[in-house]
Amino acid sequence: MDTNHLLINARWIVPVMPAGVALEAHALVIEDGRIAAILPQAEAAANYPSASVINRPEHVLLPGLVNCHGHAAMTLFRGMADDLPLEQWLTQHMWPAEGRWVSPEFVRDGAALAGAEMLLSGTTACNDMYFFPDVCAQVMAELGLRATVGMIVIEQPTPWASDVADYFDKGLAVHDQFRGHALVRTAFAPHAPYTVGDEALARIRMLADELEVPVHMHVHETSTELATEDGRRPIARLDELGLINPQLLAVHMTQLTDAEIQLVAERGAHVVHCPESNLKLASGFCPVGRLREAGVNVALGTDGAASNNDLDMLGEMRTAALLGKAVAEDAAALPAAAALEMATLGGARALGLEHEIGSLEAGKSADVICLDLSGTSTTPVYEPLSQVVYAGSRDQVTDVWIQGSPRVVERELQTGNLEDIHARAQGWAKRIRDAANG
């Protein structure tokens, strides 16, 4: 037995690069955690006669999904305060709840629930912004999920840090702790233009350059934040501070002038589109079609479970594909292949990981997911790619590999105790409910 090679024979392989392609009856060859080749099955069998073989005869292989914006631990607040506008939701519900409950134990249990949910629904990499990022990073590493965790900065005290200097100190310590980690990276995560001052942003600009890390920030989420004291729109202010650049992941971006779209394109900044959160909080519509036309790389994120309410990137991709057409007033806008690219390679690019993940290409890490298309809702199959985008669902994810190692096998999580993860989440919900009731 050639234990160095694994062949996955699938009915279809959608590599994302080249775009729009679905290879039929091919095998994906994995060697030492990397994609060695994608070949017709007969050829793969001949070339690798002693490899381990996994057969997925009614399935499609895709690159793992990249969730470019979330607050993992907030799964513990899932559905706690629905049907409220952003400001009221944030200031009257989420911030008080966070002040009361967030702790390393809370983040540990919430991140584990989020990580399990993401793996089981085909997400292999996430970009997180939350308190105690070291705890989140540790949990994701144990689950074997790639995570970029945010060195969060916000001009108000939270259970994680007392003031801006403390946020920087703690964030940089997390960066040092995970330097060179196989799965964990860090990014600066200033909360939003309206909660972080110029001095802190200037320091982030300098440190992000030095450390070569992304900057992950909510930008132009709602029209409310456009009414600034000095009349400058936040994007103009961020640009003056040098932050509109290829390191920036600007999340939400529902309020954009043509000139701002042009600026973002020229500067090479990335936009992270979170359609379900934007819809649920009535924040506005991100002009995804116009951004892509201008050449902007658009990635996808679920946002946190308190404003979505799940971390299902397949569902998010579908919502993005559907909504993108309606907002562009063009049914040919954002076709299935473009939506899939946003959910995979677009995310990889935004995180600076496009040489490692985001497509199934020889040399890249074997971050691969497998969906069973034999279910009633995806029968018959004319075009596997559009079938995944328009009729696929999280329950069809059967297998997940990251760096060639199995994380989910036949719908079972391999790297965590799901029963225990659920029990701990239910324990938090009971404590939170009991406290609210008296």
Next chain:
Amino acid sequence: MDTNHLLINARWIVPVMPAGVALEAHALVIEDGRIAAILPQAEAAANYPSASVINRPEHVLLPGLVNCHGHAAMTLFRGMADDLPLEQWLTQHMWPAEGRWVSPEFVRDGAALAGAEMLLSGTTACNDMYFFPDVCAQVMAELGLRATVGMIVIEQPTPWASDVADYFDKGLAVHDQFRGHALVRTAFAPHAPYTVGDEALARIRMLADELEVPVHMHVHETSTELATEDGRRPIARLDELGLINPQLLAVHMTQLTDAEIQLVAERGAHVVHCPESNLKLASGFCPVGRLREAGVNVALGTDGAASNNDLDMLGEMRTAALLGKAVAEDAAALPAAAALEMATLGGARALGLEHEIGSLEAGKSADVICLDLSGTSTTPVYEPLSQVVYAGSRDQVTDVWIQGSPRVVERELQTGNLEDIHARAQGWAKRIRDAANG
């Protein structure tokens, strides 16, 4: 053993009426196919000591979902022509494909796939518009799914009928065939204002009155249909013909003036919202919030699988809830309870079946669905109702009863051979693909 009574003990019961309520640790009592009572579990056990008992300890019971607009047999065209605008999709793809392929056998196999998909995802009643409605009705009756099938009328020949007189004759024969059927009803289904003339519409108006059946019609789906030869907007024309009335299910309605919303409200007509189809075809946004504010009953439909691409009413409900807020620019618009009502009781009202189905109330038919909320994506649970709407998924549907009889038990279809249904659908796809390629 008291075989007349069945108790279903569930963690939660969301009856829809009264609105917004989730009863905890209650039992639903079924007697002779009808809901006899909803009681605390201990009380139910005491009152019905010899009843059959089913325990669903981590589950929520809901009324079955009512899919108020579809073209069931089009599941066989699922994903065949994606990412195209409505007119091009209809005239260059769907109509030619239908001319070539639609037959009683096609409708039989397509409707079986659709019926299976709907039952497995929690839909217990559907409103269909397609050729060979007798075949669709027969298939749905065999599956045990409630169906209102359309007596379709369109001013062009199709494989079903040669001219308008032929459509009426064949439609009325279907009406007679299923008169008094326990599960099947009929409705007139004139395709759209732009494909049916005044004479036929006037006749439909008269016959719908006589037969006491609904009228099911695409109305104001896109802005294109507003450019009529005589300059009248289609709704004005339909109103002059007396068709804007409580029997009308006006489907799509993305193009509405304030005066038209007022007119629809005054006339008591029903609107069927199909958000995913409207998004995918970039047809426009139905003003659901304004319609509901004006007092219009709004129901939900998936539309056909060729423009959605699934028949998943849970997904449709979620899209409606999310999109309704964004379109109303108000995160408090269309709260979870309102979305659930649209997907259940709203549909029942539109079909004139509100005394029989649409909510879990004593005396109504036991059309009940059960969802398991113990999955990772719906853990923890604060509010079961909003959890279903914002985080639920078709894979969580475990059981379906219609008229108290099991249609799905622990995710297995009871009333059809799923393997055979899939094989027949794949056979059609192969023939259609082969013909296109050669």
